[in-house]
Amino acid sequence: MARVAFQDVTKVYPGAVxxxxxxxxxxxxxxFLILVGPSGCGKTxxxxxxxxxxxxxxxxxxxxxxxVNDVPPKDRDIAMVFQNYALYPHMTVAKNLAFGLxxxxxxxxxxxxxxxxxxxxxxxxxxxxxxxxxLSGGQRQRVAMGRALVREPDVxxxxxxxxxxxxxxxxxxxxxxxxxxxxxxVTTIYVxxxxxxxxxxxxxxxxxxxxxxxxxxKPQDVYDHPDNVFVASxxxxxxxxxxxxxxxxxxxxxxxxxxxxxxxxxxxxxxxIRPEGLRPVxxxxxxxxxxxxxxxxxxxxxxxxxxxxxxxxxxxxRIDAEEAKLLADADTDRGxxxxxxxxxxxxxxxxxxxxxxxxxxxxxxxxxxxxxxRPA
Amino acid sequence: xxxxxAPAKAAPAPLDPSRLGGETGMVERPRRRFLPFDPWHxxxxxxxxxxxxxxxxxxxxxxxxxxxxxxxxxxxxPGTLQFGNYSDAIRQSEFGTWFWNTTVVTVxxxxxxxxxxxxAAYAFARIRxxxxxxxxxxxxxTLMVPLQVVLIPTFLIVKDLGLIDHLGALIVPNLxxxxxxxMLTQFFRTLPIELEEAARIDGASRLTIxxxxxxxxxxPALATLAVIQFMWTWNDFLWPxxxxxxxxxxxxxxxxxxxxxxxxxxxxxxxAAANIMSMLPILALFLVAQRSFVRGIAxxxxxx
Numbered sequence: 001m002a003r004v005a006f007q008d009v010t011k012v013y014p015g016a017v018x019x020x021x022x023x024x025x026x027x028x029x030x031x032f033l034i035l036v037g038p039s040g041c042g043k044t045x046x047x048x049x050x051x052x053x054x055x056x057x058x059x060x061x062x063x064x065x066x067x068v069n070d071v072p073p074k075d076r077d078i079a080m081v082f083q084n085y086a087l088y089p090h091m092t093v094a095k096n097l098a099f100g101l102x103x104x105x106x107x108x109x110x111x112x113x114x115x116x117x118x119x120x121x122x123x124x125x126x127x128x129x130x131x132x133x134x135l136s137g138g139q140r141q142r143v144a145m146g147r148a149l150v151r152e153p154d155v156x157x158x159x160x161x162x163x164x165x166x167x168x169x170x171x172x173x174x175x176x177x178x179x180x181x182x183x184x185x186v187t188t189i190y191v192x193x194x195x196x197x198x199x200x201x202x203x204x205x206x207x208x209x210x211x212x213x214x215x216x217x218k219p220q221d222v223y224d225h226p227d228n229v230f231v232a233s234x235x236x237x238x239x240x241x242x243x244x245x246x247x248x249x250x251x252x253x254x255x256x257x258x259x260x261x262x263x264x265x266x267x268x269x270x271x272x273i274r275p276e277g278l279r280p281v282x283x284x285x286x287x288x289x290x291x292x293x294x295x296x297x298x299x300x301x302x303x304x305x306x307x308x309x310x311x312x313x314x315x316x317x318r319i320d321a322e323e324a325k326l327l328a329d330a331d332t333d334r335g336x337x338x339x340x341x342x343x344x345x346x347x348x349x350x351x352x353x354x355x356x357x358x359x360x361x362x363x364x365x366x367x368x369x370x371x372x373x374r375p376a
Numbered sequence: 377x378x379x380x381x382a383p384a385k386a387a388p389a390p391l392d393p394s395r396l397g398g399e400t401g402m403v404e405r406p407r408r409r410f411l412p413f414d415p416w417h418x419x420x421x422x423x424x425x426x427x428x429x430x431x432x433x434x435x436x437x438x439x440x441x442x443x444x445x446x447x448x449x450x451x452x453x454p455g456t457l458q459f460g461n462y463s464d465a466i467r468q469s470e471f472g473t474w475f476w477n478t479t480v481v482t483v484x485x486x487x488x489x490x491x492x493x494x495x496a497a498y499a500f501a502r503i504r505x506x507x508x509x510x511x512x513x514x515x516x517x518t519l520m521v522p523l524q525v526v527l528i529p530t531f532l533i534v535k536d537l538g539l540i541d542h543l544g545a546l547i548v549p550n551l552x553x554x555x556x557x558x559m560l561t562q563f564f565r566t567l568p569i570e571l572e573e574a575a576r577i578d579g580a581s582r583l584t585i586x587x588x589x590x591x592x593x594x595x596p597a598l599a600t601l602a603v604i605q606f607m608w609t610w611n612d613f614l615w616p617x618x619x620x621x622x623x624x625x626x627x628x629x630x631x632x633x634x635x636x637x638x639x640x641x642x643x644x645x646x647x648a649a650a651n652i653m654s655m656l657p658i659l660a661l662f663l664v665a666q667r668s669f670v671r672g673i674a675x676x677x678x679x680x
Contacts, residue, residue: 053573074579086570090592099588100578151578 002064002077002154002187003029004050009059011045011211019045021211023059030185032178034202036192038234042211043191044083047157050189051080063155074103079148080157084164085140087132093119093143094128100151118150121180138169145177149184156181156188162197174201195235199223207231225363229315229370232272232363238305241278242315243335244367245271252364255312255335257288257357261364263375268367270315275305275340277361281354289356292337294347304341306353309334438462438648445644461649465636471650473625474632479657481546481628482609489605490598492552497560498586502572512561515554523614531618543626545619550609556601563597564590599665606661610654629654 004027011020020042027033035043048054050061052073060067068076079100087096094115101111119125122142132140141161148156161177162170178201181188192198198205199219206216207230215227226232232240245254247264254271281289290310298305314335339355347353364373437445439457465471499505500512530549539545567590575585591598613630620626627635633654636647 051573051577053576073573073577078577080574080577082570082574084568084570086568086574088571088574088589099575099580103575103579103584147574147578 003027003031003062004033004155004187004189005062006046006050007060007062009046009049009061010057011042011049011054012057018211020049023208023211023213025206025213025216027187027189030187032181032188032190032201032203034190034192034198034205035208036195036198036205036235037208037214039193041208043193043208044159045211046208047080047159047189047191050076050155051078051157052076077154078157079151079153079155081144081148081159081161083160085132085144087140087143087147089132092129092131093124093135093146096132096143097124097128097146097150100147104151114150114152118146121149122146137165138173141165141173145180149180154187156186156190158188158190160192161190163192163194170197177201196237199235205235207234209234225372225374226272227372229270229272229365232365236274238275238338238340240272240274240363241335241337242365243271243273243310243337244313244315245269255290255310257290257312259288259357259362261362261373261375263373264364265366265373269373270365270367270370272363272365273337273357273361275338277358278337278339278355279358280339280341280345281356283354285354285356287356289354290337292339292353292355293334294349294351294353297346297349299343299346302343304343304346306339306341306347307336308339308353309336434648434651437644438652440645442643442645445648458645461645462653465646465650465653468646469632469635469650470624470627471632471653474627474629475654477543477626478610478629478654481543482606484547485550485609486602486605488547488551489553489556490602493556493560493601494586494591494594494598496552496557497564498582498590500557500561501564502569503582516558519554519558527614527618534619540619541621541623541626546612546616546628549615553605556605559601560594560597563594567593603661603665607658610658 006023006025009020009023010018012018023042023046025033035046037043045054049056050063050068052068052071056069060069062068063076063078088099091099097115097118098111101114106114115128119128122145124139124142124146127135127139127143132143135143141164144161148158158177162173165173174197190201192201199222202219204217205219205222207214207222209230215222215231222231223235226235226240229242232242243254245252245257246267247253247261247269248266250260250262250264252259252261252264252269252271257271278290278292281287290312292306292308292310294306294308296307298307312335313333339353341347365371366373433450433452436452436454438461439459440451440454440461441458444451444454500508534540534545534549537544537548539548571589571593572585575589580588611630612628613634616628616631617634620628620631629650633647633650636643636650
């Protein structure tokens with residue numbers, strides 16, 4: 001077991017492409033830390049630097065108490081599960097599992113014992129003599145996990161290990177993974193672009209964008225109190241509603257909605273409300289609220305998502321999934337919002353829905369820097 | 377290897393609903409055929425006959441008497457088959473010695489090419505070192521130089537090494553081939569890098585990765601290289617002709633076969649028989665290696 005620490009780690013690829021910039025982050029001993037961000041945000045590069053597959057341009061990476069910048073991968077006592085599993089196609093499952101141990105000159109009995117143990121743990125006993133080509137996706141994934149487990153490493157590095165599985169299997173493997181990690185207590189760094197996976201799996205999540213760490217914390221904290229507009233838009237599905245408001249001497253106005261916020265600087269601010277933070281209210285409602293022009297209704301079984309627009313300026317920010325960046329969007333007069341409703345409430349498309357923010361649901365961000373404005 | 381691939385291919389493809397619609401919105405129907413075979417066969421079958429004719433003629437010649445071989449028009453069915461020609465060809469010449477020499481030279485060259493080309497190709501494909509691109513380019517450039525240009529310089533080098541009239545003259549200059557390096561480099565580059573990274577994390581050294589991961593996954597490429605190199609070396613005539621001058625004990629098959637062709641008389645029936653015998657190893661190798669030519673399995677450990 002060991003802690004893993006990044007200290008001011010920077011990775012620059014040839015051609016001055018900065019993949020990771022000044023990353024400082026620590027995974028405590030036995031912790032399940034998730035690196036999450038859109039594709040191209042540098043999370044995989046960060047993981048590969050821990051594995052020793054990428055050289056570090058600047059800064060240090062520590063595993064345990066040892067700086068590993070110049071330590072070759074095999075001497076770092078880490079095990080990695082690759083996104084595409086990278087099973088040796090010409091070897092049977094048993095040989096795939098044993099390969100790492102054999103390279104470390106483990107005795108034959110030990111190899112057999114550990115391969116047996118791990119294959120029992122993961123339910124691979126019947127597959128030991130098969131080759132990867134004869135396995136299903138879920139089975140390959142399990143073998144890849146087994147190959148990491150069998151080595152009994154100090155640190156697990158998982159690079160989007162569930163992204164190639166179908167949705168159902170992914171949910172199942174997700175809980176299996178969490179249980180397994182809890183039982184073994186091995187420090188685990190897990191990379192994913194799927195924020196649902198991140199929130200459900202991790203003890204702590206670190207959100208990256210464009211090679212820069214945006215926020216790190218407990219999933220619920222990150223969800224409830226995003227540090228900036230990027231995190232607010234990226235974490236949560238659907239993302240946080242962001243509207244452009246105006247603050248004047250401690251009072252913020254966004255469309256018809258007005259409320260007090262002592263810390264708000266005068267001028268433009270971004271007002272963020274999670275979809276479940278908007279509650280429908282009856283026609284007789286007299287307090288602050290929005291009238292949502294309902295455009296699309298998505299019944300999901302356990303909830304209903306209502307997409308529509310309100311009489312307020314749009315924040316004009318979107319996350320570009322390809323570029324992994326926050327983009328300035330067209331600054332339109334009508335802001336788009338999403339409201340999460342219980343399944344029994346299902347407004348018609350084209351109708352109007354009165355909603356009001358739940359107490360404590362409003363978040364404020366600086367319009368230029370995008371940083372959260374927190375109450376004192 | 378192929379047994380793994382076969383069941384997957386044999387299984388009927390699941391019906392893809394998106395294909396039913398198609399671009400035209402109609403279900404695609406198999407084309408109606410007017411012939412019980414593919415029309416291409418009308419073109420390809422005569423072509424195959426043209427290709428096979430010399431071979432058939434040679435087989436026929438090897439079973440004729442000397443007189444029949446000289447008959448015009450050629451006799452395509454000799455009546456009684458002279459199988460004795462084969463034993464005569466062996467007895468009346470140093471066929472055994474030639475065969476042995478050629479085998480030694482060819483096997484040595486094929487094995488050394490597989491070893492050295494793999495090593496070099498792996499370095500070019502995967503190891504970053506100063507001047508890699510330049511060296512690779514220069515090596516490739518030598519491929520463009522025709523043999524005739526380097527014949528004399530190579531001869532002089534071999535002569536300085538004291539190898540003229542020895543089998544070494546045939547082996548040493550061909551221990552490694554640029555073509556082999558090029559071919560394997562290109563193939564190695566197509567192997568998923570994750571496999572090697574996984575092996576590195578598993579504790580494997582570069583050499584172990586090459587031997588345990590890269591080579592087993594490159595069998596189709598290695599088999600192809602082996603067959604090509606085998607054919608080139610086995611059939612090579614010019615280089616042995618230049619370097620094996622007087623020493624009959626160092627003759628290869630191709631040099632030996634040429635001795636059947638005298639200034640005044642050519643024993644066509646024996647030449648044909650010896651020729652067919654000299655072809656057998658290549659045919660055998662081709663049949664054996666053919667199975668390795670099927671698509672590699674290198675990507676089967678990856679996502680499904």
